[in-house]
Amino acid sequence: MRILAISGSLRAASSNSRLIEALPRLAPAGVEVVIWRGLEGLPYFNPDLDVDPPPAPVAELRRQIGLAQGLVICSPEYAHGVSGAMKNALDWLVSSLEFPAIPLALINAAPRAVHAIAHLRETLATMSAAFVEEACVTVPLQGRDLTAADIPGAPGIGDLLTDAMARFCKALPALQAERLFGNGA
Ligand SMILES: Cc1cc2nc3c(=O)[nH]c(=O)nc-3n(C[C@H](O)[C@H](O)[C@H](O)COP(=O)(O)O)c2cc1C
Numbered sequence: 001m002r003i004l005a006i007s008g009s010l011r012a013a014s015s016n017s018r019l020i021e022a023l024p025r026l027a028p029a030g031v032e033v034v035i036w037r038g039l040e041g042l043p044y045f046n047p048d049l050d051v052d053p054p055p056a057p058v059a060e061l062r063r064q065i066g067l068a069q070g071l072v073i074c075s076p077e078y079a080h081g082v083s084g085a086m087k088n089a090l091d092w093l094v095s096s097l098e099f100p101a102i103p104l105a106l107i108n109a110a111p112r113a114v115h116a117i118a119h120l121r122e123t124l125a126t127m128s129a130a131f132v133e134e135a136c137v138t139v140p141l142q143g144r145d146l147t148a149a150d151i152p153g154a155p156g157i158g159d160l161l162t163d164a165m166a167r168f169c170k171a172l173p174a175l176q177a178e179r180l181f182g183n184g185a
Pocket residue numbers: 009010011013014015016017075076077078079080081110112113114142143
């Protein structure tokens with residue numbers, strides 16, 4: 001099973017990126033978590049560029065989405081919205097054949113960041129993501145000086161994320177079948 005994980009922050013010391021980097025250590029056995037680090041390399045979304053073939057970084061993002069059975073997103077809040085870099089990546093995925101019905105876990109690294117999560121939910125629902133609600137969690141990571149290696153053992157964070165990943169992976173086989181063959185297959 002392969003899960004793609006994306007941080008919506010470009011900051012070197014990003015808490016969202018540290019959380020994403022901890023996921024391979026938290027995933028159940030047999031599950032590969034692939035971290036996509038191409039956010040900064042995407043061009044600004046422009047429908048005029050969304051042609052066949054698309055820009056190479058866009059093609060690679062879509063290829064990675066197509067290879068994954070599930071997607072995890074963890075993104076910061078800026079000015080009560082989602083980060084521009086994350087929204088840009090999502091805009092490139094709107095017209096992609098790979099994205100609709102992808103099983104999705106939204107993880108929030110900051111309890112106060114309620115607006116970005118709401119915006120992400122609205123956008124991702126419009127894009128027909130399949131939310132795995134039992135895997136969507138908020139953890140109090142922001143402001144804590146934890147490395148990716150510290151996160152699995154951090155009280156109130158590591159256990160929540162481990163449980164969320166376990167619930168996510170449990171839901172994936174059935175959702176993947178729906179994604180590939182549609183309901184009732
Ligand atoms: C320009 C700017 C605007 C921000 N706006 C908000 C906000 O509206 N709500 C919030 O909870 N945090 C806000 N923050 C705090 C960031 O979400 C916080 O620093 C977060 O840790 C950034 O994510 P990162 O650590 O993954 O880079 C803002 C930070 C910056 C630099």
